[in-house]
Amino acid sequence: MKIEEAIQQKVFKDVYNKAIVNILYTQSFIVSKQSSLFKPFGLSPEQYNVLRILKGQNNNPITVSSIQERMLNKMSNASRLVEKLKQKGYVVREECPTDRRQVDIRITEEGLNVLKELENQIYEMNRKLIQLDEQEVEILNNLLDKSRG
Amino acid sequence: MKIEEAIQQKVFKDVYNKAIVNILYTQSFIVSKQSSLFKPFGLSPEQYNVLRILKGQNNNPITVSSIQERMLNKMSNASRLVEKLKQKGYVVREECPTDRRQVDIRITEEGLNVLKELENQIYEMNRKLIQLDEQEVEILNNLLDKSRG
């Protein structure tokens, strides 16, 4: 569906303005579908993202600030998201032995299980969310990378 | 900057997964810059978006639900955003004469002035936010439109 229909706006100032609107709208489109998928597991999209980052560490602990740097939204608040995940038993916090300012975060077995359960559903949803062939997706990725300079 | 560097993630499950991450990251990148620009005017990106929708009506009133349908984020809360804008004197609310359930919203002179002041800065920022040539932007827009099916 063209962005013009999606937000009922016939004309844009220029193609750059339209691209920005298009990116913002598409993000909202994606996040809204992700929310529905994660909801039964009591996870928000950002909480899922943090779990995914932790899994990527292969059971090595990672500090709160390292999580922050890897998050999609740099302005987000890793400290609070970690706290939510801890309450659900999906992560544990440990004092960092070499620097007591830092806090080591590690994903639990339970957290890994949740990711495992979600795996196939996410794979399928991703394909529905991006209805392009492989070549087109590559171009999209390159254009987005380039656009940010 | 490639998305791999931006979030310090070397590999992705596949290009579709990478595209989703890329869209979400790029949105956050854009919104964060927009926030800085709007901040001196006491506007959030979504409040600006509502003002822009109202301006697009050429001084015709528009109901809260019509605003909602035109918003980038369909799950947002137009009612509350309008209330914030009203407090700042940028919009007025009037009871709809044909249906008293509805509320007509109209942008004020003051609201139009704010948009006017922002106009040039937004034009310049859009170009910085999307560092592509015209042809590339068109492709990006088409791919995003197609991706949503």
Add this chain to the structure above:
DNA sequence: ATACATTAATTGTCTATACATGAATTTGTT
């Protein structure tokens, strides 16, 4: 005309973003 369903908007609640501030700890400098 009454009963019932539908629609429009507001409000409440929880989570997250954006940003500022504060406390504890570490690091760098003299």
Add this chain to the structure above:
DNA sequence: AACAAATTCATGTATAGACAATTAATGTAT
């Protein structure tokens, strides 16, 4: 060693997103 500066994280506040519940007005069927 003493002190300033930088860092790491937690926390407070305002705004916004996600979604449910509520209220008021309108539409519809019998």
